[in-house]
Amino acid sequence: EADIYQTPRYLVIGTGKKITLECSQTMGHDKMYWYQQDPGMELHLIHYSYGVNSTEKGDLSSESTVSRIRTEHFPLTLESARPSHTSQYLCASSERTVGELFFGEGSRLTVL
Amino acid sequence: QKEVEQNSGPLSVPEGAIASLNCTYSDRGSQSFFWYRQYSGKSPELIMSIYSNGDKEDGRFTAQLNKASQYVSLLIRDSQPSDSATYLCAVNGGGYSTLTFGKGTMLLVSP
Numbered sequence: 183e184a185d186i187y188q189t190p191r192y193l194v195i196g197t198g199k200k201i202t203l204e205c206s207q208t209m210g211h212d213k214m215y216w217y218q219q220d221p222g223m224e225l226h227l228i229h230y231s232y233g234v235n236s237t238e239k240g241d242l243s244s245e246s247t248v249s250r251i252r253t254e255h256f257p258l259t260l261e262s263a264r265p266s267h268t269s270q271y272l273c274a275s276s277e278r279t280v281g282e283l284f285f286g287e288g289s290r291l292t293v294l
Numbered sequence: 295q296k297e298v299e300q301n302s303g304p305l306s307v308p309e310g311a312i313a314s315l316n317c318t319y320s321d322r323g324s325q326s327f328f329w330y331r332q333y334s335g336k337s338p339e340l341i342m343s344i345y346s347n348g349d350k351e352d353g354r355f356t357a358q359l360n361k362a363s364q365y366v367s368l369l370i371r372d373s374q375p376s377d378s379a380t381y382l383c384a385v386n387g388g389g390y391s392t393l394t395f396g397k398g399t400m401l402l403v404s405p
Binding site: 215222230240241272286287 | 298339340
């Protein structure tokens with residue numbers, strides 16, 4: 183079983199609030215990813231990292247930012263949440279192959 | 295824009311039948327291919343990967359790849375109600391390129 187953890191699992195906040203979604207993994211994986219998934223839709227890559235101090239934006243334009251100061255930790259921050267940010271956010275990691283991902287349980291964000 | 299296409303379904307099969315899930319991709323340079331299973335309200339989990347043309351079998355699952363036709367499929371033999379889920383096809387272009395997911399096909403296995 184994959185050891186990758188996301189908090190909070192559920193979050194309801196008001197517009198304009200700053201939020202940080204936490205993601206940690208204990209597998210020592212260098213590669214970590216943040217995906218966004220809406221119901222019935224495909225996963226969209228919003229950020230990824232191939233190691234400490236390395237971060238890249240994904241295919242989906244996002245107003246979020248990420249950091250990778252430690253191998254095991256890859257938090258995602260929204261400076262000012264909007265209703266359009268309402269979605270499921272999935273964190274994942276991989277060891278060698280980019281395609282063999284281990285996913286966390288997800289953070290479901292609702293912005294009112 | 296790299297695209298991965300799947301029929302959204304639902305694909306309904308009776309218990310014990312073979313379920314066939316299909317996926318096409320647009321990037322001819324794609325190198326590796328993956329099938330993920332996602333139960334309702336849960337995160338995706340990897341069930342199969344395939345890197346070369348032909349078939350790859352793992353238990354009741356068989357992945358099939360045809361790079362010339364840009365087509366990858368997943369066969370589930372002896373389908374069980376517990377196989378009911380959405381199956382996501384994912385494609386990687388190789389090297390440091392990232393993974394592109396399809397929207398998934400919902401599979402319903404009736405007892």
